[in-house]
Amino acid sequence: MLSIYAFDELWNLANTVRYGLMALQHRGLQNYVVCSTGVDVECVEGSDIDVAKSASGHVAIASIHNYENEKTFTIQRSNEYSVVIVAERPWRRIDDFALDLVNMLKTSRNRVEAFTNALSNLQRDSEDVVPSLMVLTKDKEVFVWRSHNGFSPIALGSYGFDMAIAASESVAIDILGGDLKKFLKPGEGIYISRHMLKTFLVNQADAYNGLCLFEFLYLSRHDAIINNVSVYEFRKALGYDLGEYLDKEVDVVVGVPETALPYAIGFSSRVGKPFEVAFVATGGRRRSMLASNPFEKIVAIHLKMNPIRSSLEGKKVAIVDDSMVTGSTIKTVSQILRFRVGVREIHLFIASPPLIRSCPYNVMKLDMQNLLAANLSKELAKSYLEVDSLHWLSIEDVDRVARMFGLRFCGRCLGVNVIGGEEK
Amino acid sequence: MKVLIIGSGGREHAIAKLVRRSSLNPKIFVVMDYRNPGLEREAVETGGKWFVASTTSVGKVLEIANELSPDLIVIGPEEPQFAGVSDALREKGFTVFGASMRCAEIEKSKVFARTVMWKYNIDGRLYFKAFRDVEEARKFIEFAGDVVIKPARQAGGKGVKVLKDTQAYLSKDRSEVKRSYVDKLFTEMSSYRDIDYKIIVEQRVEGVEYTAMVITDGDYVLSLPLIQDHPHAFEYDIGPETGGMGSIQGPGWVLPFITFDEYRKTIEIVSKVLKALYMETKEPYIGAFAGQMMLTGVWGPTVIEFYSRFGDPEISNLVPIVESDFLEILDRAAEKRLAGVKLEINEDVVTIVKAIAPAGYPDDKKLASNHTIYVDENRIRELSCEVLYASVELGSNNMMYTKGSRAFEIVCSGKDYEEAYRKSENAVQFVESLDGWPLFYRRDIGSRELLEDRIRVAKRVREVYMARASNGLLGKVLIWLPGEGVIENPLIGFVR
Numbered sequence: 061m062l063s064i065y066a067f068d069e070l071w072n073l074a075n076t077v078r079y080g081l082m083a084l085q086h087r088g089l090q091n092y093v094v095c096s097t098g099v100d101v102e103c104v105e106g107s108d109i110d111v112a113k114s115a116s117g118h119v120a121i122a123s124i125h126n127y128e129n130e131k132t133f134t135i136q137r138s139n140e141y142s143v144v145i146v147a148e149r150p151w152r153r154i155d156d157f158a159l160d161l162v163n164m165l166k167t168s169r170n171r172v173e174a175f176t177n178a179l180s181n182l183q184r185d186s187e188d189v190v191p192s193l194m195v196l197t198k199d200k201e202v203f204v205w206r207s208h209n210g211f212s213p214i215a216l217g218s219y220g221f222d223m224a225i226a227a228s229e230s231v232a233i234d235i236l237g238g239d240l241k242k243f244l245k246p247g248e249g250i251y252i253s254r255h256m257l258k259t260f261l262v263n264q265a266d267a268y269n270g271l272c273l274f275e276f277l278y279l280s281r282h283d284a285i286i287n288n289v290s291v292y293e294f295r296k297a298l299g300y301d302l303g304e305y306l307d308k309e310v311d312v313v314v315g316v317p318e319t320a321l322p323y324a325i326g327f328s329s330r331v332g333k334p335f336e337v338a339f340v341a342t343g344g345r346r347r348s349m350l351a352s353n354p355f356e357k358i359v360a361i362h363l364k365m366n367p368i369r370s371s372l373e374g375k376k377v378a379i380v381d382d383s384m385v386t387g388s389t390i391k392t393v394s395q396i397l398r399f400r401v402g403v404r405e406i407h408l409f410i411a412s413p414p415l416i417r418s419c420p421y422n423v424m425k426l427d428m429q430n431l432l433a434a435n436l437s438k439e440l441a442k443s444y445l446e447v448d449s450l451h452w453l454s455i456e457d458v459d460r461v462a463r464m465f466g467l468r469f470c471g472r473c474l475g476v477n478v479i480g481g482e483e484k
Numbered sequence: 485m486k487v488l489i490i491g492s493g494g495r496e497h498a499i500a501k502l503v504r505r506s507s508l509n510p511k512i513f514v515v516m517d518y519r520n521p522g523l524e525r526e527a528v529e530t531g532g533k534w535f536v537a538s539t540t541s542v543g544k545v546l547e548i549a550n551e552l553s554p555d556l557i558v559i560g561p562e563e564p565q566f567a568g569v570s571d572a573l574r575e576k577g578f579t580v581f582g583a584s585m586r587c588a589e590i591e592k593s594k595v596f597a598r599t600v601m602w603k604y605n606i607d608g609r610l611y612f613k614a615f616r617d618v619e620e621a622r623k624f625i626e627f628a629g630d631v632v633i634k635p636a637r638q639a640g641g642k643g644v645k646v647l648k649d650t651q652a653y654l655s656k657d658r659s660e661v662k663r664s665y666v667d668k669l670f671t672e673m674s675s676y677r678d679i680d681y682k683i684i685v686e687q688r689v690e691g692v693e694y695t696a697m698v699i700t701d702g703d704y705v706l707s708l709p710l711i712q713d714h715p716h717a718f719e720y721d722i723g724p725e726t727g728g729m730g731s732i733q734g735p736g737w738v739l740p741f742i743t744f745d746e747y748r749k750t751i752e753i754v755s756k757v758l759k760a761l762y763m764e765t766k767e768p769y770i771g772a773f774a775g776q777m778m779l780t781g782v783w784g785p786t787v788i789e790f791y792s793r794f795g796d797p798e799i800s801n802l803v804p805i806v807e808s809d810f811l812e813i814l815d816r817a818a819e820k821r822l823a824g825v826k827l828e829i830n831e832d833v834v835t836i837v838k839a840i841a842p843a844g845y846p847d848d849k850k851l852a853s854n855h856t857i858y859v860d861e862n863r864i865r866e867l868s869c870e871v872l873y874a875s876v877e878l879g880s881n882n883m884m885y886t887k888g889s890r891a892f893e894i895v896c897s898g899k900d901y902e903e904a905y906r907k908s909e910n911a912v913q914f915v916e917s918l919d920g921w922p923l924f925y926r927r928d929i930g931s932r933e934l935l936e937d938r939i940r941v942a943k944r945v946r947e948v949y950m951a952r953a954s955n956g957l958l959g960k961v962l963i964w965l966p967g968e969g970v971i972e973n974p975l976i977g978f979v980r
Contacts, residue, residue, distance in 0.1 A: 067724050067847075068645075070664045075657045169920070218722040220646035221715075222661075237651045241720035242933075255843040255851070256924060257718035 061146055061214075063194045063202050063226040064236075065252045066118035071222065073115040076236055077122050080227065081109050083235040084124050087279055093133050094122040095144040097200050101135060103144055121146055121194040121202060134158045141166035141198055148192040148212055148228060149422060157182060157190075165197060172251050175203050176262045189421045192228070201253040202226075208264050210246030211272040211423050211470060212279075213286045217241050224252050230285045243287050270468040270478050272423045273458070277382050277412050278319055287483060289465045292322050297461050298411045298453060299326025299380060305451040306331050308407055311375040314338035316393055317364050323411040324380040333378070336371040339364065339393075361392045367401050376405040379447075383412040387432040387445055394446045408447040413455045413474045420472055455479060485510050486532070487811065488552060490539050490569065490582075491560025492516035492523070494839075494874030494893040495796035499558055500526040501803050501870070506811035515539055515548055518887060522873025540567040549578055556581060556815050559771070562638055562793050566592050566678065570771075581818040583773070583792040586765040590757070590773075591792035595636050595681040597757075601787065604760035607959065608753045608777070608786045611687040611974055616680055618670040625662045629655075629977025630688045633665055635673050636681040643669060644725050646688060649977055659977070687961070687974045691780040691945040692741055692938050693788065695731075695795045696750045699813060700758055701822035702768020706813065707751045709737045709805070709829060711798040712938070713776075717846060719928045726846040727890065730929035732901075733801035734834035740901075740935060741942035742779065750777055750785040757790065770818055774798070781948030783959050797893045800872055801835040804897035835897045836904045836930035839874070839890040840915045843922040849888035856883050856918035857891055869896040869911040883918070891915070891923070905930040 062080045064073050073096070081092050095103040096117040115122070123146040125132045130150030136143055136158035143162045147154055161178040168174035175195070182190060192214055195203040204226040206214045217225045217233035217240045225238045233240050244250070244259075246268040251258045272279075275286060282292040299322060310333055315324030317339045328335035341364035377397065384390060390408060397403045414433030418426045428434055432441055433452075442450045455476055462469055462480025471479040485508040489496050496514070500523060503510055512532040514523045517539050527534040533552075537544040540563050549557060559570055559582025570582040589596050594614075601609035614636055615621035625633075630649040645665050649658050666683060673682040693715070697708040711733045717723035732739070738747045754775045761769055774791040802810075807828040816822050844852030861871050875889035894911045898904030908930060917923050928934045952958050961974035 068661075068665075070661050070668070072657070072660070075654060079651075079653060216720060216722075218716075218720065220648060221644065221723070221725045222646075224718075224722045235651070237648050237654065239721075241722065255845075255848065256922060257723055258924070259719065 061121070061123040061148055061192070061194050061228045062232055063121045063196075063204050063252075064119070065202050065224045066222055067224075067254065068222050069118045071118040073118060073120045077115040077120050078109055080225070080232040080236050081122055081124055083232040084227070084229055085109060086281055087124070089124040089126040091126055092122060092124050093146060094120060095133070095135075095146070095196050096120040097196060097198060101142050101144045101196055101198055103133065103135060117200075119196065119200045119202060121196045123148075123194070131155070136162045138162045138166060143195055143197045146194050148207070151191050153182070153188060161195065171201060171253070172258055172260045175205070175249065175251070176260060179205070179262050180264065194226070199253070201251065203249060203251055204244070205249035205262070206244040206246055208247045208262070208268060209421065210268050210270070211421060212275055213271065214244040215240055215242070215285070216244065216250060224250075224257060226250060229280055231281050231283055234283065240285060269470040269472075270480065271470065273412070273469040273471060273474070273479060274383070274424050276467070276469070282322055287467065289467060294461065294465055294467075295322035295382070295411070296326035297464065298458065299323030300330045301457050301461060302380065302409050302411050302451070302453055303327045303330025305409060306378065306407070308405070308449060309376060310378040310405070310407055312336045312371065313378045313380060314372070316379055316381045316389065317341055320381045320411070323382055327378065327380045327409060331378070336368075338368060338372055338377075340366050340368065342366060357388065358392070361389050365392060365396055367396055369401050372397065372401045372403050375403055376407070377403050378407045378409060380409045380411060382410075383415065384410050384432060385415060385426060386430045387441065390445050390447070398446060406447045407449045408445065408451070410450075410452045412453055413458060414452050415473050416475050417473050421470075424473065426473060485556065485811070485815075486513065486552060486554040487511065488513040488515065488549060488554035488557045489523070489560060490515050490545060490557065490564050492518055492520050492539065493561070493796060494872045494890065495794055495799050496520075496560040497522040497526070497872040497874070498800040498803050498893075499560060499794070501872070502806055502810040503558070503814070504530060506809050508809070508811050508815075510811055513552055513554060515545055519878040520873050520876065521878040521884060522871070524878065539564045540569065542567060542569055542572045545569050546572055546576065549573055549576070555579065556811075556818055558582065558814055560793060562588060562591050562791065565792055566638075579815070579818045581771050581814045583769055583771040584765075584767050586767050587761060587769045587771075588792040589765075590761055590790045591638050593637060593679055593681070594634060594684045594789060597787075597790050598684070598686070600757065600760050600764060604756065604763070606753060606756045606760065607749075608783050609959070610689065610786065611961070611972075612684055613975060614681040614684045616682060618667065618682075621666045621670070621683055621685075622663060624685065625666050626659065627977055628662060628685055628975055631662075631975055631977075632686045632688045633662060633669065634684050634686065635669055636684045637673065637676050637679040639673075643672070648688060655977060685975060687782075689778055689780040689782050689786055691778045691786070692942045693776065693778045694739055694742055695774055695798045696747075696754055696777055697772060697774040697795060697798060698751070698754055699772055699817050699822065700769050701817045701820040702762065702770055703820065704822040704825070705751070705755045705758060706817075706822060706825055706827055707754075708802065708827065709733055710739050710742055710747060710750075711795065711801050712739055713795060713798055714926060714929050718924070719926050724846055726841070728795070728797050728839065729841070729890070729926045730836070730838040730893075731795075731797050731801050732834065732836050732930050734805070734831075735900075736831040737829075741938045746779060746785055750775065753785060753787065757787075768820065770820065779942055779945055779949075781945045781952065782961065784946075784949040784953070797837045797839055797890075800837045800893050800895050802829075803870055803872075803895050804835050805829045805833060833897045833899060834901050834904050835895060836901070836908045838894045838908050838912055838925050838929055840892045840894070840912060840923055840925045841890045842886045842888070842917070843924060845889055853886055853888040855886045855921040857886050857923070858884065858916050858918050859892055860914040863914045864894060864911045867896065867907045867911050869894055869907055901930055901932065901935060905932075
């Protein structure tokens with residue numbers, strides 16, 4: 061998600077929004093929605109960001125998504141007043157909330173109070189986890205709110221005297237030439253209008269579960285900063301700890317592209333063996349782990365796995381990966397390494413604990429029956445993957461690193477509630 | 485001693501408070517553009533008087549001065565200086581603290597200020613290009629890169645557009661904004677008849693800003709402690725530029741992110757500018773002078789602009805810490821007897837000033853005006869903080885009305901930033917809007933979070949400028965245009 065508020069009406073944000081979305085698009089999500097205000101709030105949807113030209117105004121909110129049958133944004137109108145809401149992930153109650161909000165805003169002078177009341181009015185049911193939201197009103201006001209559950213971060217930045225920028229990943233602020241200012245706390249929001257910028261907190265009983273661990277493990281770019289922690293440094297630290305598990309002689313350390321490179325660099329520095337680049341990807345960046353169609357997934361894997369033979373042939377290889385869901389990427393890699401390259405041994409190191417539960421919050425779409433670690437024993441997994449050894453980081457390892465960086469994570473998919481301590 | 489203060493806002497209220505403590509038994513008289521209740525009270529309580537008149541009207545001010553025969557006249561803001569009020573008063577034999585019209589040119593004209601720095605080879609100068617003609621400016625801006633566009637004349641701390649252009653992929657969009665802004669600024673500046681250049685385009689620099697104020701009699705330069713202003717309207721340095729939403733000072737003479745070496749270098753720059761100004765004008769600079777500085781990777785201490793008066797709200801930070809007789813210092817400066825004077829300050833405390841403004845400020849003065857507002861001064865005093873009245877007017881019904889700018893400045897001090905911050909956050913709660921119109925202030929000013937950020941940024945730029953200094957590159961920006969050679973012109977952009 062992305063919100064840009066240019067205080068000077070001279071700005072046309074079309075390109076700015078487009079490049080901001082490009083910075084977020086690496087997550088494998090391709091479809092976009094961009095909303096701005098002319099006479100009324102207007103949204104444009106599509107799948108090719110390069111032709112997005114819709115934010116012709118000086119205020120816009122936008123998001124990228126891949127959800128065809130589930131709703132991540134909505135427009136609601138009531139008596140010539142209107143709001144548009146984008147959510148960080150599908151939310152089945154988005155329309156109800158939007159209707160409530162539009163009714164509150166059209167009669168209320170205290171804008172922040174209207175928004176917080178609308179949030180408080182939500183009758184909670186056990187299944188519903190309110191996602192983080194961005195709202196644009198007809199009066200060119202923007203609300204940015206980080207959910208109490210706080211699974212994903214929201215960063216606030218600025219561009220000179222001209223713009224406030226809020227984004228679900230700090231890199232969007234970087235790419236727009238902005239300066240990162242702060243991260244919203246769970247439950248914290250920002251109201252931005254022509255003459256006001258206010259932060260506020262919505263008090264609710266929901267417990268903060270912690271950030272989604274996969275923000276750090278996989279979803280964010282290496283250059284992202286989350287809660288003032290460098291994603292790259294965190295990944296290197298996990299890789300370094302993973303080096304502890306090496307109990308065989310290896311010749312080289314490689315990261316399975318591209319997310320795993322920092323882990324492999326950390327691992328390599330711990331074990332004192334050279335880090336090598338092993339694969340080169342073809343075409344744009346594809347996130348194979350997130351592809352829901354199995355055929356699409358295998359295409360994505362194959363396209364990013366053209367090996368550099370000279371760095372691997374005849375060698376004992378330590379492969380480092382960030383996480384393993386179905387194991388199909390690693391299976392493909394081991395096949396390529398064995399049959400096409402001719403490596404002597406493959407030792408697999410996964411920089412996260414085994415994934416054994418599906419995500420109850422719908423942040424990561426993981427189906428229990430597809431989770432390798434939930435269904436196969438370690439020995440069986442090793443045989444299936446055709447690797448010589450298989451190692452995972454333990455929950456204690458991740459907990460230690462998380463505490464070192466002052467982070468707290470939701471660990472439901474790993475079978476625990478929380479990993480790490482209190483946040484700094 | 486009869487002291488006449490010219491000016492209407494928070495700065496003048498701070499001056500009045502500092503002057504009032506003098507052992508010279510001052511009676512304070514004020515000429516102000518509107519009925520500022522704070523200034524009115526300082527006048528009445530010291531046995532002086534107040535007058536509402538245009539502070540830029542030479543005739544009016546002269547008439548009042550003649551009637552009062554003050555021993556010292558202190559001119560607060562820049563506009564009366566630009567209008568020649570100081571000169572007219574001096575001509576009539578009054579003792580005046582305030583820059584002459586020619587000396588005040590250093591604030592009024594940013595082109596003059598930059599030209600002086602280049603002519604006299606003074607460190608901390610930035611590349612610039614100035615325009616009288618809109619067509620010429622339009623043509624230039626087409627190819628301008630990482631620049632700041634400013635009105636060439638002082639326009640109340642507004643109108644600056646900082647257009648960071650370090651992403652080629654967004655360069656065309658930014659170029660579009662630059663073009664539109666140049667047009668807009670030319671239209672706005674056309675009403676100023678007292679200046680030939682209308683806009684100035686400067687090299688953009690990054691770093692931490694701070695203000696270095698001095699008092700001078702044209703010869704001796706008395707430096708004041710460094711203070712940091714916060715020009716952005718909203719928290720976390722977001723939003724449009726204002727005249728300053730608050731400021732921090734201390735402990736002692738420097739700020740936590742500026743070293744003593746940098747302070748010394750800054751004062752050296754300011755002093756050299758004052759000397760150069762004398763060479764240009766042949767007039768002694770009598771009054772307050774300030775460098776709005778930025779610690780940058782290009783130069784270290786770098787000049788953003790100059791003020792020919794005390795900074796507002798920067799002067800307010802001095803209210804709790806000045807231990808010397810401030811009136812005596814102003815008087816000695818005005819009489820050109822400043823040599824050897826020392827300013828004693830309480831070095832054990834830090835001060836935080838927070839400005840409170842009505843929504844609409846700074847861009848829509850009309851929207852921000854005429855709202856009833858109230859301050860519970862007693863509660864603020866209980867916290868040992870002070871209230872300075874700025875852009876508020878006392879109506880005939882004894883209610884206070886906003887005038888469209890920052891309404892109050894709350895000044896708090898403490899043994900450290902934590903204590904001063906806590907007090908200031910409590911104190912701002914006692915300002916309230918009576919008609920429900922929203923007020924705003926910056927909660928982050930003086931906070932540990934912001935302070936740590938400033939320290940981080942300063943550390944980063946310090947490393948850059950020190951490396952540049954050791955490579956003989958201080959102040960230089962080299963650009964190689966294949967086919968054209970190596971030139972020094974950082975104003976050129978990606979779009980060519």
